[in-house]
Amino acid sequence: MDEALLEQLRGIVGVEGVHCGAPLAEMTTFRIGGPAECCVEPRTEDEACAVAAACRRAGARFRVLGLGSDVLAADEGVRGVVMRLAENLSALQLDGETVRAQAGCSNADVARAACAAGLAGYEFASGIPGTVGGAAIMNAGAYGGEFKDVCASVRCLAPDGSVEEVDAERAEWSYRHSMMDGAGYVVLAATLVLRRDDPAAVQARMDDLARRRAEKQPLELPSAGSTFKRPEGCFVGQLVQEAGLRGYRVGGAQVSEKHTGFVVNAGGATAADVRRLIAHVQARVRESAGVELVPEVRLWGFEEEKEEEVSRS
Numbered sequence: 001m002d003e004a005l006l007e008q009l010r011g012i013v014g015v016e017g018v019h020c021g022a023p024l025a026e027m028t029t030f031r032i033g034g035p036a037e038c039c040v041e042p043r044t045e046d047e048a049c050a051v052a053a054a055c056r057r058a059g060a061r062f063r064v065l066g067l068g069s070d071v072l073a074a075d076e077g078v079r080g081v082v083m084r085l086a087e088n089l090s091a092l093q094l095d096g097e098t099v100r101a102q103a104g105c106s107n108a109d110v111a112r113a114a115c116a117a118g119l120a121g122y123e124f125a126s127g128i129p130g131t132v133g134g135a136a137i138m139n140a141g142a143y144g145g146e147f148k149d150v151c152a153s154v155r156c157l158a159p160d161g162s163v164e165e166v167d168a169e170r171a172e173w174s175y176r177h178s179m180m181d182g183a184g185y186v187v188l189a190a191t192l193v194l195r196r197d198d199p200a201a202v203q204a205r206m207d208d209l210a211r212r213r214a215e216k217q218p219l220e221l222p223s224a225g226s227t228f229k230r231p232e233g234c235f236v237g238q239l240v241q242e243a244g245l246r247g248y249r250v251g252g253a254q255v256s257e258k259h260t261g262f263v264v265n266a267g268g269a270t271a272a273d274v275r276r277l278i279a280h281v282q283a284r285v286r287e288s289a290g291v292e293l294v295p296e297v298r299l300w301g302f303e304e305e306k307e308e309e310v311s312r313s
Contacts, residue, residue: 008058012040013042019039019041021036021037032265038081040083044089048089049188051083061080063081063082064082070134071300090102090109099194103131104132107128108127117199138176146173153166154166157186218256239293242289243285278297
C-alpha cells in the first residue's frame, strides 16, 4: 500500500480508523478470508466521500463492506482498500411514516425501530443479516418482500465524486440487482416509506419469519446466505438436491443438509474449499438440469474472477 495514500487516509478518519492487514474472516459471516491490505472505517458520510476520492486520485482499488453477509474473501486476502461502513454509519431517523437510514444500519435494527414506532413494511428484511447499503445495492428480498417495495430513494456517492439522491425509477431495481451495482456508486443512506400498523401485529409477523428461517435455514453454521441467484422458474435448493449434492463436502465447505441452497462453513473451511464447492455444484446442476447457476455471493480477491471496480455487501 502506498504510504502517501495511507497518510491521507489517516488524515481523513484518524489513525485509529485505518487498519493494515485486518483479517476479513472477522468481518464476514462466512468467517473466512485473509487480510485486507487496508481497511478504513469512516465515521461520517463526508469522511466516506473523502476516502473514496483519495483512493480514486491514487488509482487504488477500493471495495465497500457492510456486515460482510454476502462476501467470500480469498484466503490470500484482498489488495487495495476496504471501506467498512457498518456500525459507524448507522444513524437512523424516523419522521412519521418515513425512515432515513444510513448505509451501515443493519436490516435488523431498522426492522426493530420500525416495529417499535408502529411502522410496517420492513418485516421481510428483519432476518436478512446485512446492512441497508447492501440491501439497496442488491435489492435484497425475502418472503415476498423486496427492498424496492419500500425505498423511495438512496443517497449515493457517484463515480465522479458527486453526492446524488437516486430515486426508485433511476435505481432500476430488479431481482438482486440495481443500477448502482457495478456502476461504481456507493450507497450512503436510504429513505424508506412504510405504513402505520399495530406494533404487536408487526412484531408477530417478524417473529413468524424468524421461526420460519430457523426451521428451514442453517443459521447455526457460518455462511453467506443463499449461495446462488434463483434461476427463472426454478428453485436452487431443488436443483441442487436433485443433482444428489445434499451434504456434499469439499474440505470444510458443505452443501447444507438443512437447505441445499446454502453452502456453509462446516468447520475450518477455506475460501478455496468454498470456491471449489461452488464450481462443483454449478457443473453438476448444469449436467443434470441444464441450468446455469450464478453465484449470489460476491467473490473478493479471486484473480480469475471478473470483479467490479467497487464490490459491496
